[in-house]
Amino acid sequence: MPRTRPTRAATVPGAGTLFALRAIGLVILARWLHSMGEMSHFLTALEAMASSPVACLNIVFLFLLIVLPGARARVERPFHPLPQWLRQALRFFGLLGCLFALWSIGAFVWFAGWRRAVHAVAETNGWLVVAPALYAAVVWICRPRALWRTNIAARRFALGRYAVSIDAATRTTIVWLESRKLGQYDARELSVRWPQGAQGQSAASRAVAATVAPDDIVTSTVVDAHATVAPAAAPGTSLVPVVPARTQTHTRTRELRPKIELLWDSPAAAGHNRQTVFRVRLATVSDREAARALDNALSQA
Known part of the structure; x- marks a missing residue:
């Protein structure tokens, strides 16, 4: 009989995030225990830790980082295997730990000098540089992000921290803010509003080829009231308004990073018509x- 080849178990999305967080927690705990083991009296070190609020916060941080209560890797939530409260707590404690580590290292360099600081880095095998980086890595891993990446074929969209899924069979749309469900709507009652009349241009581009970006559309703008105009001009020349540099920079930023709105207009919801589900700035391509x-x-729902 032909021998069947064993197949490897597929990795669940989000399992790598849990592994990275636990690994960081174990590295910090191992280094902490090693530093305590170098002291002559272990009980004295424990008493000093109990009287230090920073040490108590680190103990709570390490407990959450290693145990990860409530965390579970799930296919439908690839970027959010942690509960929202745990993600916020790890981000908060990680930011505090990073700031305290940077402040301690900066104070040591200020009072001891660069030579002794470099010598201390060599004696600690680079721990003075690694410790702030580990805390910063926890903050980066727990950063605000959408529930998934954009998958047009699966009708899943990610815009900043918001995630939108559309069920083509039931015409149901679910909107998520990170891992929190904002609401469930009828897809026919939702619409995207582009800034400064770019919605009409977007509809025209959809009919043609859907290749022109909304931020590439140049809309006509009225000259700002603070714009200065040349007081006089020679005969035969036209007056050209001079827009301040700050106004030009603000206009260029709005064109490069337009802010769109997802609107919900339900005729059945009396008093709740034309609500804004979310408003997000398009920061990336x-x-x-x-x-x-x-x-x-x-528009096709």
């Missing part, structure tokens, strides 16, 4: 592509 794809999907 993937966000702009996801916004255009979401607009197309909602």
